Structure formats: C-alpha cells, structure tokens
Amino acid sequence: MNKTLGSTLIVAGTTIGGGMLAMPLTSAGIGFGFTVFLLIALWLLLSFAALLFVELYQNAEADAGIGTLAEKYYGTFGRVLATAVLLIFLYALVAAYVAGGSSLLSVLLPTIQDKQTTSRVAGVLFTLFFGSFIVLGTSSVDKANRILFFTKFLFFILVLFLLLPKVQVDNLFEMPIDNALIIAASPIFFTAFGFHGSIPSLNKYLDGNIGALRISILAGSLIPLIAYIIWQLATHGVLSQGAFLEILKQDPTLNGLITATSAITGSEYIGVAVRIFSALALITSFLGVALGLFECLEDLLKRVHLPTNRISLGILTFLPPMLFALFYPEGFILALGYAGQMFAFYAIVLPIAMVWKLRRQYPDLPYRVMGGKPMLVAVLIIGIGIVMVPFLVQAGYLPGVFSG
Template identity: 60%
Template sequence: MKNNTFGSALIVAGTTIGAGMLAMPLTSAEMGFTYTLILLFLLWGLLSYSGLLFVEVYQKAPRTNAGIATLAEQYFGMAGRVLSTIALVVFMYAIIAAYISGGGSLLSGLLPFLGDNATSVAIIVFTIILGLFVSIGTKSVDLLTRILFIIKLVAFFFVLLMMLPKVTTANLGAMPLKDFVIISASPVFFTSFGFHVVIPSLNRYLEGNIKRLRASILIGTGIPLIAYILWQMATHGTLSQTEFVHILSDDPTLNGLVNATKHITGSSFIGEAVRIFSTLALVTSFLGVALSLLHCLDDLLKRVNITAGQTVLSLLTFIPPLIFALFYPEGFIMALGYAGQMFTFYGLILPIGMVWRMRKLYPELPYRVFGGNITLVFALISGLIIMSVPMLIQAGYLPKVVG
C-alpha cells in the first residue's frame, strides 16, 4: 500500500473518530448497549456505502481537485451546487463549532485557575493552535494526524485496559429507559461516521486514483467501527445506567462525561485518561473537517472568480464557529444535532441522486458500488427518516436524548 494511501485511510479514521464518538455515551445512556450495537452496525453499513457512492461519482469528475458542489452542479445544474454548498457549509460549520465547544469543555477542566474565563480561553487556544496546521495544508494535517492518531490509539487502549475489567453483564444488559430512543439518537450517531467531507481533499491528495481512494475509505471506516464497539462496551458496561443518566442530565457536556467516569468508577486517574483520549479524538476529527471546509470555501470562491489567499480562507473557516463556541460553550449536542441533519442530505441523499443520474448517463463504468438501484432506494428512505428525527422530537412524537 502506498504511503499516502495509508495516510488517507488514517485521515478518514481520524476524521470519523471525533465528536460523534464522544457524544455516543451522552446520547445512548438511556438506550442500553444492545440497541447501541444494532444502531452502530446499521449506520456503519449505510455510511460506508454512501462513501463508496462518492468514489463512483469521482470517476467522471471534471478535475481531481473538484469539490462536491462542482459534482452536484455537473448533474443538477446551479440548483444542485447551491443546495449542496449550503448543506455542506452549514454542516461543517456546525460540526467544527461542536468540536471547538467540546475541546474547550475538555481543556477548561485543566485550567481551573482561570475561573469563569477558563472555557473561553481554552476555546480560543484550541482553535488558534490547530488552525495553524490546517492553514499550512494537507501534508501538515496528514503528518500531525499520523502522530496524534498513534498517541490516541495508545490512550484509547489504556482507557479500555482500565475500564473493561470493570464491565458487568448487568450494566451491558440494561434495556432502554424510553421507547424509540434508538431512533432519536440516530442523527448524532450518524455524524459518528461522517468522514465524507474529506473525500474531495483525499481525491486531490491521491491524484484521482479511484482504487486507492476506495481502499482508504474501506480501511478508514473499519477502524472506527471496532473502536466504537469497544468504547460503548467500556462506557455502558462500566457505568450504571440510572446514575450515569442522572449525572449527565446535570452536565451534558464532555466534561460531564469525564466527571461521570470519575464518580462512578471512583478513579480520577481513569477520568483523566478519558479526558486525554477525548481531547485527541476531537483534535484529529477537527483537523480533517476544518481542512475540508477550507477547501470547500476555496472551491466556492473560485466558482465566482474570487481567488482568496490562505489567510483569508483560514479566517473564513474558523471565525464563525469560534464565535458560536464562545457564546454557546455548552452547545456541543445542539451543534451535532444540526450537523447530523445537514450531513444526512450531504453525505447520503446527495450522492444517491448523483449516482442515479450518472448511471443513466454513463451505463458502462469501470467501478460501480454493489446493490444496484434497489439499494439506492433503501438508502434514500433511511436518509429521509433520519433527517426527520429532529422535527419528530420537537413535535413530541419521539423522546429527547440526554443533552
């Protein structure tokens, strides 16, 4: 496997293992491990499939550095470009805001001497330091991701080593506290496999090589699935459901997750290990999504004949989510909820529509994703259901999740 193919797979995995993974214990606390496992496998299959749909579409891309909006315009005209751009930009701004908010929440726990200013300072420091790497370019993100991913894996295995021996079958066998909570949690879990925003950057990085892009997606999504299962087993199996839900209801943030781990396991050492892993998970995911947003904005500005320098692109990338995080420091789950809704359109419904059009225009393609049109229809129905979940929760037809 060529070196940059492996690096691309790690960018996929690093982008995937981020805020969605950390939000899992928050949103699935009332669900129980068994139903969480079912939801994980369903969404992993659905989103790996939609990622491969993008690979199929890129076979007929006008250029290797074409963004998703350019592909949408190719098949649906200007309306396709506008809709895809709005969905993509709102999604990435929302999820980056969630990352900054979550990162600030975690880092503020290490800055108690700053008092009430700890969260704001942590948010600004988190954004500036990591934003510099994104501004430099894909190679710097690749290098930093490789280093942090290795450290993250070590921290993750260390957390598992300490938590898994405390797992009990009684905790794992806990049943849902509310009906249909598995459906309510699906939009947040959906973002847990949200690597799709990095596909344009990876296609550019791999110089349009379809086989290597496909390999990086398959390898890159397999790693998070295994990690998610072990993570959910550790949190659901170690923490008593009733007490866990009670603590998270008081503080539905990542810092609340760390405090819940400390309280229930009785070990501040385990709690801090969870904090370190959570911070690294946020960082690698933040890097991938921020890089993708920067490239998306560059593609958008070029479409209207504006050439922006790296400094301007960086400011456009980071200032809006930074403002949100500063004014809504506890908006982690809220931002992920909006991100999940936008991502359902961008990461599932849009590629289904493009592939449907593409297969009619180009019936003989070197690579076609398995399943045919029946699978496309099934995936489309699943996407529409997930998109409607926030509205059904607000209307009272589905229960709210913790946070």
C-alpha cells in the first residue's frame, strides 16, 4: 500500500510542474468553460494511453524500459525509434524550462547592455546552477526536490488563497475569441499531463504489480486534473479576457502572467506569490526532466560502448537546450508545443502500436483496456492530430495562442 501511495504521488508530482504555468498563457483567448472541457478530454485521452502500458506490462519483465518493450514487438527499429523520440521529447522539455527559467530570473538581474543580453545571462546562470544538482547525482536532486516540492505546494495554496476571493463570475463565462484556439492550445495542455515517461520506473518500483500500477496512474493523474481546474478557475476568474490578452501581447512569457495578475488585482503580494510558485514549479519540473534526460543519455552511450563521465554527460544534457534558450529567450511556449508533438508519439502512437501486436499474439491476457480496436483507432487519430497542430499553426491554418 505504501508503494502504491508513493507511486501515486510520483505521478502527481511529475505531472504538476512547468506545463501548468503555460496553461493560463495559452488559454487566455479560450475562456474558462472550454478550457475545463479541454482539460477533462485530454485527461481521459492520456489516462487511456497510460493504461495501455499497464496492459503491455502483463507480458514483460518488471524492469523493462520503453526501448525494450518497443524492441520486443518491432525489433531494433522499434528500440531506435522509441529512444530517439524520447530523447527529442526530453530535450524539448528541458529547453522549455531553461527558456522559462531565464524569463523569470532575468527580471531579478540588473540590466546587462540590453534586455536580450540580460535574458541570455539569466539562461546560462539558471542552467549552470540547477544543472549542477543533476551532475552531482540523483541523491542531490532528491534532497533539493523534496524541499522545493513541499515549498511549491505551500505557495500553490497561498496563491489560491489570494486569488480565489478576487474571482469575478462574469469572467468565467467569456467565450473563445476564436474556436480554433482550442485546437491550437491542445499540444501544450497535452504535455501538461505528461507522466508517461515514468511508468517503466513505477512498474519496476511496484515489482510488476499491474493492479497497483493501474491505481497509481488513475489516482495520480486525477490529482493534477483537479489542481489544473482550480488553477484555471483562479486565473480566468481574476483576469478579464481582454485585459489579459493585451498584457500577454506585450510580454508572452511567464513574466506576462505575473504582470497580468498583479495589474488586474492591484496586489503586489499576489504577483510575488505567483512569481515564487511559478519559479518553484518550473525548477522542480526542470530537475525531474533533466535527470531523466541525463540518465537516458548515460544508458544510450553505455549501450554503444562510448566512455563517459558525469561532466561530459552534463554538457551533452544541458548545452543544446541552453543554446535554444539563448537564441529563443521567449521560447517557453514554442518548446512546449514541439515537446507535445514528441510526447504524442511516445505516449499514444507507440503504446497503441505495441498493444495492437500484443492483442494479436496474446489474446487471452486477463487485463485489457476497454474500447477494443475502434477506441485504439480513435485515440491514434487524435494523437496524430495533436502532432500536426504546430505545423498547422505555422502554416497559418490555425491561429497562434496569442493571436487576436
């Protein structure tokens, strides 16, 4: 029972992070009602996809990773593809968090030449300081993360305590300025439910107990859904759509969210509380994802028999995302959008492809996710659709999340 509870909290802790901060930024033009609809729909979609991994682990070793599962059904090609997608996904997430971290840190630094230079210096400092915990080892990450996560929870309660009394009911009934924004925002909301990369570790921790894994996934993902809805209630209720969009057009970063809450409520305390909560949520996400990327690179290099040390692995882990943040200092939303593409493949397309073969080869396994082949096809189409969204936005067929 303790392991099941612990696994549930790991799912919840992995999910609630930096993606939560992007939600008000991307849903400002959507309205609260449609935002809640999108959250519930994506939770159902990704819970279904996560349960497919439970089905797969009925016929796999408890410590089997995603690459091992993919190799079992699709050979070396499956392992290479799964590993490549996972790496791109993790790199995109780390890049998003470095970009977001530089945005938050830059306002605390004295101006160095100009705003862009200050942001770049902030990105380097953020990466060097918090990246050092990863290089030092998992133990240092664990100790730092416990303190940060507990503090983050306290500030989340404080932010809600300050914001909820200022909610204006009329703000909650505002309609989307463009219905297509619901589709355009889906990859970023999609990524905010991204705990699937931790499922192999959870299954190993639970000693292959798929019943406990199923409970952990459902309960652990429900906690973030509730937190996200309350968070959206607070931000959408406090900020009128027009004023929020105007501020975000001037500063479409995490600082824009903080500026908006401070300006609309007239309270400096709310701005400070949101800034601290935003920083803590982003840092805890950064530490967890960066550790996963570091270990993924370490396993990959060992498999191809290349010598490594923690310093060289640290450079491979952090240099590419840091360069992204230097050249795209406002790239938090952009990187999360492209991370959503990779995550859609990793969390939906890949498990559906493996389960399709599993059911053909082992039709009598006791646990099977409901819906049969029609549900697999429907979820696959939705996943591919989410992958295509950023390309459709770039091509002008869908509006950007800050358009209008």
